[in-house]
Amino acid sequence: MLLTPDMVPGLVATGASARVNAHVAPRFRVGDRIRVRNHNPTTHTRLPGYLRGKVGTIENDYGVFAFPDTHAHGLGEKPQHCYSVRFTAREVWGPAVSDRDTLRVDVFDDYMDPD
Amino acid sequence: MNGIHDLGGMHGLGPVVPEQNEPVFHEPWEGRAFALFASTFVFAGYTVDEFRHAIEKIPPAHYLESSYYEHWMFAFEEALMKRGFVTREELDARIAQLKSGGP
Amino acid sequence: MPKPHQGPAESDPAIRVRALEAILTEKGLIDPKALDALVDTYEAKVGPRNGAKVVAKAWVDPAYKQRLLSDATAAIKEFGFSGLQGEDMVVVENTPDVHNLVVCTLCSCYPWPTLGLPPVWYKSAPYRARAVSDPRGVLKEFGTELPETVEVRTWDTTAELRYLVLPERPAGTESMTEEQLADLVTRDSMIGVTKAKAP
Numbered sequence: 423m424l425l426t427p428d429m430v431p432g433l434v435a436t437g438a439s440a441r442v443n444a445h446v447a448p449r450f451r452v453g454d455r456i457r458v459r460n461h462n463p464t465t466h467t468r469l470p471g472y473l474r475g476k477v478g479t480i481e482n483d484y485g486v487f488a489f490p491d492t493h494a495h496g497l498g499e500k501p502q503h504c505y506s507v508r509f510t511a512r513e514v515w516g517p518a519v520s521d522r523d524t525l526r527v528d529v530f531d532d533y534m535d536p537d
Numbered sequence: 538m539n540g541i542h543d544l545g546g547m548h549g550l551g552p553v554v555p556e557q558n559e560p561v562f563h564e565p566w567e568g569r570a571f572a573l574f575a576s577t578f579v580f581a582g583y584t585v586d587e588f589r590h591a592i593e594k595i596p597p598a599h600y601l602e603s604s605y606y607e608h609w610m611f612a613f614e615e616a617l618m619k620r621g622f623v624t625r626e627e628l629d630a631r632i633a634q635l636k637s638g639g640p
Numbered sequence: 641m642p643k644p645h646q647g648p649a650e651s652d653p654a655i656r657v658r659a660l661e662a663i664l665t666e667k668g669l670i671d672p673k674a675l676d677a678l679v680d681t682y683e684a685k686v687g688p689r690n691g692a693k694v695v696a697k698a699w700v701d702p703a704y705k706q707r708l709l710s711d712a713t714a715a716i717k718e719f720g721f722s723g724l725q726g727e728d729m730v731v732v733e734n735t736p737d738v739h740n741l742v743v744c745t746l747c748s749c750y751p752w753p754t755l756g757l758p759p760v761w762y763k764s765a766p767y768r769a770r771a772v773s774d775p776r777g778v779l780k781e782f783g784t785e786l787p788e789t790v791e792v793r794t795w796d797t798t799a800e801l802r803y804l805v806l807p808e809r810p811a812g813t814e815s816m817t818e819e820q821l822a823d824l825v826t827r828d829s830m831i832g833v834t835k836a837k838a839p
Contacts (some may be wrong), residue, residue, distance in 0.1 A: 424668070424669065424715075425671060425674045426673070426674055427671065427674045427677040430674055430681065431681075431722075434681055434686070434723050435723040436723050436724075437722070437724035437725065437726065439728055440727075441728060441800075442765075468799060470772075470798060472745075472772065484799075484801055487800060491798075493809065506801075507729075514772075515773055520788065522788065522791045522792075523776075523791060523792040524794075525772055525793075525796060526793060527798055528798045528799035528801055529799075531801070
């Protein structure tokens with residue numbers, strides 16, 4: 423498809439959501455304690471290294487989205503839940519940081535196990 | 538991928554340096570590079586995830602030293618060459634031609 | 641830090657872009673006028689004034705603020721702001737107890753429909769590295785100091801949700817119009833590195 427100038431406003435206004443309209447059961451619920459998996463693929467992932475092995479709490483379930491790890495490599499959408507997970511700053515960075523500050527990271531179902 | 542792009546928590550990168558009254562595009566080529574995303578996305582069929590991964594594979598020193606829209610150029614070239622829309626030879630020939638003052 | 645370009649008048653990246661654009665145009669795969677339209681859209685039409693309008697309305701209209709916090713995508717769309725890199729929005733509210741800061745450590749994800757394209761500092765290594773591990777140090781560099789009793793909450797944009805900070809309404813603004821309030825809402829306050837401007 424050739425993008426022509428008259429198509430630009432519509433493309434800009436609509437975009438391309440990564441949400442997938444699929445019924446996929448979530449593995450976690452708000453309030454659950456999770457531990458991030460020791461996930462080290464040589465391929466694409468959206469799990470930042472600083473979260474590996476860390477314990478957090480599910481704060482929100484954003485619904486079902488395409489999974490970047492497979493989608494980047496033409497291996498399909500593998501739709502799954504994406505959650506907002508809360509980590510304390512100390513959990514991630516150790517005792518020298520604020521005991522009040524927190525991180526909120528969007529974490530896919532496949533990146534976590536129950537703790 | 539545990540690549541150079543995975544910067545969260547890294548030390549030694551220095552202060553954040555905001556530019557005052559920064560333009561959206563510093564040079565016209567940046568605007569063209571930006572616009573190439575939507576224009577190539579619609580015909581080439583790559584995903585945003587693939588695009589991001591192409592940038593993640595930029596050799597680490599070059600990733601840190603090159604500018605943001607140069608990263609995009611790496612990704613376009615890789616995605617388009619992979620799908621046969623353009624070859625490395627075609628690109629290099631045109632670059633050489635433009636460098637020597639050609640049209 | 642980018643290397644300074646030496647050599648011929650046109651820089652290497654500029655030539656590289658010209659080469660690709662020319663080849664793709666000759667092959668009929670892209671239309672340069674579409675590139676023109678995209679450049680114009682993000683240089684002139686989409687920018688942080690959009691987000692400022694959303695914030696100002698949330699400050700004066702409690703029902704709108706509730707809609708914004710519960711379904712940001714829909715509430716933002718009430719202004720006609722939507723689409724590319726803002727398809728799934730989340731608005732996070734600053735309060736006296738919580739100060740929010742947004743980053744994308746892995747690349748440069750940013751809510752384009754409300755803020756336009758991100759500044760270079762947001763996309764560069766120092767911010768991406770330290771917003772998650774030293775947010776108070778980063779805030780200090782922007783002139784923002786918060787007491788230890790305030791929770792600094794850093795949001796790492798690792799998926800396709802896009803985050804916008806709803807800064808606190810500054811004191812002494814009770815008699816201001818929505819338009820005047822929008823002028824106090826800076827881009828930096830909607831990323832979270834600063835508070836909104838004082839009147």
